[in-house]
Each structure stands twice: as C-alpha cells, then as structure tokens.
Amino acid sequence: GAVVSQHPSRVICKSGTSVKIECRSLDFQATTMFWYRQFPKQSLMLMATSNEGSKATYEQGVEKDKFLINHASLTLSTLTVTSAHPEDSSFYICSASWFGASETQYFGPGTRLLVL
Amino acid sequence: GENVEQHPSTLSVQEGDSAVIKCTYSDSASNYFPWYKQELGKRPQLIIDIRSNVGEKKDQRIAVTLNKTAKHFSLHITETQPEDSAVYFCAAESPSGGGADGLTFGKGTHLIIQP
Secondary structure, eight states, X not given: OOOEEEEOSEEEEOTTXXXXXXXXXXXXXXXXXXEEEEOTTSOEEEEEEEETTSOOEXXXXXXXXXXXXXXXXXXXXEEEEOSOOGGGXXXXXXXEEOTTSTTOOEEOOOXXXXXX | OOOEEEEOSEEEEXXXXXXXXXXXXXXXXXXXXXXXXXXXXXXOEEEEEEETTOSEEEETTEEEEEETTTXXXXXXEOSOOGGGOXXXXXXXXXXXXXXXXXXXXXXXXXXXXXX
C-alpha cells in the first residue's frame, strides 16, 4: 500500500516553455502532498506544501508564480514549472501523506527535468 | 526554521561491520525524525522513523536513537550487506499546528559497503 506515482518520469524542454508534472496517490487519499526539488548529489529541498482544496504554502525563496501547484483532488496534485530555464533543471519529487498516517510521507519516483 | 546537519558525508565500511550516521537538528519543537534510503536516480524510501516520545527503535538490522536534550539522532545499521550501499538522508519535521508538515533533510551520507 501507500503507492505514489509521478508523470512524466523524464522531460526535456526548450527554455521558455512550461512543464506540468503530475503526482498521484494510487491507493489512498492524500490529504497533504509535498513537492521537493533535488539537484545532482544534493539533498531534497522542500518547495511547497499542498492541501486538497486550498492554496499551496510555499517555502521561502520559492516563487509561487513560477511553480504553480494545484491540488484539485485527494489523489492528484500537479506542479507546473512556468517559463522554464536551464537553472530549473532538476529532479522534482512529490510525496503524500494522509490523515491517520501521522507524519509518514511516501515519495513518488521523481521527475527529471532538463531545460535546454 | 529547522536546520538539520548530517555526518559523515561519506562512510565506507567492510561488509559485515556496523555503520553509524549521525544527525543534529535545531528546532526543539521537531517531533518526527524519519530516515530515508535513496539509490541513484530512485525515490527516497523510508527505512525507519522515530517520534519524540521514544528514545530508541529497532527493526531487524536497523536501529535509530534519539536524544531530545542534545537534539541529535542516529541511524545504526548492523551486519552491513552490499545492498545497503546507497545515500541515506535523515530528516526532521517541525509541527505547524495541524496535519503533516514538510520535512527538512540533512545533506545525505553516501554509504559504501566494501566486499
């Protein structure tokens, strides 16, 4: 149980385009989803916390107008990187948690974004 | 905000020996401390976690200890095997008042098991 999927697994795009990444909880209803970013050989950095039906809470330094997060249902959250630039190239990983599972977070497989 | 320090950055041990990874945190309100194992290009996988009302937890070859007074926690792996080779991350969660909260991760430890 507690399976989280992400789509796409890998994306290459041109600078200036927008990219949407989906995060789904497959066998549970995720009351909260999180988006992290991981640069090569570095740690995971929390970008934002997303609760179903409400606006996402962004961490300091993360531009909410550049990284649009939508958590429209209890099983789906999306992250849209708008006007992507090469410095946005990274590994984006979501995680999900649900009420009753306490603080435990289950991670998706990640999306590797390369902006040319 | 929370700050998590993790040491060492690289740890090489002989197969069968024990490995210890240590982390410290800054926010005394943090109450949840998970450990994740991440293989190259893969998702982090939860291997063990501990909550602030417990001092030690063990699951087969893996154990975690927590010292709330000193604000540090450690991962212990005994009888290491080649498949234990990976990057290990500690993390801490500072409660914000309701529901789950985002994790602050340490910088990771690259564990190498020498055959």
